[in-house]
Amino acid sequence: GENVEQHPSTLSVQEGDSAVIKCTYSDSASNYFPWYKQELGKRPQLIIDIRSNVGEKKDQRIAVTLNKTAKHFSLHITETQPEDSAVYFCAASITGNQFYFGTGTSLTVIP
Amino acid sequence: DTAVSQTPKYLVTQMGNDKSIKCEQNLGHDTMYWYKQDSKKFLKIMFSYNNKELIINETVPNRFSPKSPDKAHLNLHINSLELGDSAVYFCASSPSGVDTQYFGPGTRLTVL
Numbered sequence: 337g338e339n340v341e342q343h344p345s346t347l348s349v350q351e352g353d354s355a356v357i358k359c360t361y362s363d364s365a366s367n368y369f370p371w372y373k374q375e376l377g378k379r380p381q382l383i384i385d386i387r388s389n390v391g392e393k394k395d396q397r398i399a400v401t402l403n404k405t406a407k408h409f410s411l412h413i414t415e416t417q418p419e420d421s422a423v424y425f426c427a428a429s430i431t432g433n434q435f436y437f438g439t440g441t442s443l444t445v446i447p
Numbered sequence: 448d449t450a451v452s453q454t455p456k457y458l459v460t461q462m463g464n465d466k467s468i469k470c471e472q473n474l475g476h477d478t479m480y481w482y483k484q485d486s487k488k489f490l491k492i493m494f495s496y497n498n499k500e501l502i503i504n505e506t507v508p509n510r511f512s513p514k515s516p517d518k519a520h521l522n523l524h525i526n527s528l529e530l531g532d533s534a535v536y537f538c539a540s541s542p543s544g545v546d547t548q549y550f551g552p553g554t555r556l557t558v559l
Binding site (some may be wrong): 370374385410422425435436437 | 488489491495497534537547548550552
């Protein structure tokens with residue numbers, strides 16, 4: 337089955353700096369890659385997603401890039417704010433019936 | 448914010464008991480899921496249901512049984528609870544196919 341690896345496991349940045357989280361996947365048939373943000377004690381919430389026919393997608397301060405050849409995708413957060421502090425999960429899916437999640441990155445934005 | 452709801456929010460029980468967690472979605476989605484998030488925050492899919500048919504069962508012990516009375520509900524029944532079952536269980540739903548998942552608020556299960 338699919339194997340998704342996520343790095344780093346923890347990340348601290350100064351407010352206003354950029355943060356980058358990277359994920360790799362093993363199954364070249366994966367075609368949907370969502371990113372979720374989970375605040376402490378809350379549910380995971382989708383922040384951005386990308387499909388395999390697109391190389392990059394941006395939504396305000398958040399962007400995701402996908403390299404299908406290398407089988408990796410990354411989350412980029414610019415101009416970080418304290419409210420960006422949370423655990424971020426990447427995931428990969430082939431059919432929509434099975435989602436494989438990364439192990440999470442705990443992001444801390446230092447004011 | 449009540450698009451996907453779960454009850455109860457907290458569940459504390461003794462080893463060996465049987466318990467159920469209920470999930471309802473009012474989004475009209477075709478696919479529903481159950482996830483387990485352990486103490487290390489790992490999110491692992493347990494089941495997915497599409498139009499009341501179980502599609503994937505990720506090597507979950509048969510003590511866990513999903514039950515879907517209709518497209519809007521996917522309940523999780525757990526028999527003979529064990530200490531290792533302690534976790535947060537999330538229900539989620541998505542439109543059919545590869546698409547965004549919407550998670551419920553989670554149920555924190557503690558087995559004593």
